[in-house]
Amino acid sequence: MRIRLGLSLGLSALGVAGTLWAAEGDLAGLRAPMSIGSAPIVWQYDGDQGPSHWGEIAPTTASCEKGTHQSPINIRTAPHHQSHDGLLVHYTAAPGHVVTSHHTIEVDFQSGESLEVLGRTYTLKEFHFHEPSEHQLNGRTYPMEAHLVHRDETGHLVVLAVLMDLGNESASLSAVWDRIPSEKQDVVRDLLIDPQDLLPKDLHHYAYDGSLTTPPCTEGVHWIVLKEPISITSAHIERFVSLIGHNARPVQSLNEREIDEE
Numbered sequence: 001m002r003i004r005l006g007l008s009l010g011l012s013a014l015g016v017a018g019t020l021w022a023a024e025g026d027l028a029g030l031r032a033p034m035s036i037g038s039a040p041i042v043w044q045y046d047g048d049q050g051p052s053h054w055g056e057i058a059p060t061t062a063s064c065e066k067g068t069h070q071s072p073i074n075i076r077t078a079p080h081h082q083s084h085d086g087l088l089v090h091y092t093a094a095p096g097h098v099v100t101s102h103h104t105i106e107v108d109f110q111s112g113e114s115l116e117v118l119g120r121t122y123t124l125k126e127f128h129f130h131e132p133s134e135h136q137l138n139g140r141t142y143p144m145e146a147h148l149v150h151r152d153e154t155g156h157l158v159v160l161a162v163l164m165d166l167g168n169e170s171a172s173l174s175a176v177w178d179r180i181p182s183e184k185q186d187v188v189r190d191l192l193i194d195p196q197d198l199l200p201k202d203l204h205h206y207a208y209d210g211s212l213t214t215p216p217c218t219e220g221v222h223w224i225v226l227k228e229p230i231s232i233t234s235a236h237i238e239r240f241v242s243l244i245g246h247n248a249r250p251v252q253s254l255n256e257r258e259i260d261e262e
């Protein structure tokens with residue numbers, strides 16, 4: 001397996017309150033590989049570099065073990081506090097780049113597609129996938145989960161999570177899968193896609209404050225988990241697993257956090 005090397009000059013910014021700028025891409029894998037000096041931080045989804053060891057990798061990844069607001073979580077579907085967060089998505093067809101990284105398949109955007117929540121606007125940076133799902137509903141793990149990662153001007157992150165259940169083939173997912181490079185490397189292939197096509201019709205959701213689900217597990221990420229799943233075929237799942245393997249962090253303790261519902 002090839003491990004990407006690289007610099008992350010912005011890593012120190014993770015320690016700055018309110019700044020999650022350097023975290024972009026880490027959520028999705030190694031698009032912005034972390035490093036200490038010139039030594040890359042290597043992590044996996046199993047074995048002695050797996051999730052239970054992420055907190056030991058480096059001082060900067062301590063949140064993975066010591067954090068109290070970590071993601072993903074199991075969301076109990078019992079009634080929660082009703083929120084009115086004003087969620088609106090402003091997506092149109094936009095050019096994206098499909099990238100197969102070490103830890104996921106990702107589509108990057110620079111087109112200004114955006115999402116509005118709690119009166120603030122966040123720009124879509126990328127979406128990527130996990131197999132199986134990271135979030136659970138009432139203890140149920142879904143076959144896959146998509147994460148649409150948004151960031152505002154100050155670096156705050158909002159991730160829109162879409163659970164994926166077995167079902168009919170979706171044209172938008174097929175468009176992505178058709179462009180997945182067959183080699184696990186940074187081959188970039190262009191794709192015109194409307195991210196709205198990845199969303200279910202119903203945008204009712206759960207929301208909570210959590211973290212990146214990959215090292216450095218930085219907290220301060222606002223999560224919106226849609227209640228209604230979209231469908232994916234077993235052929236698409238098999239293709240993903242053959243390229244990436246399983247890439248889900250186990251659920252984390254809810255601790256004192258409240259889950260909102262809308």
Ligand SMILES: [Zn+2]
Pocket residue numbers: 027028128129130147213
């Ligand atoms: Zn993710």
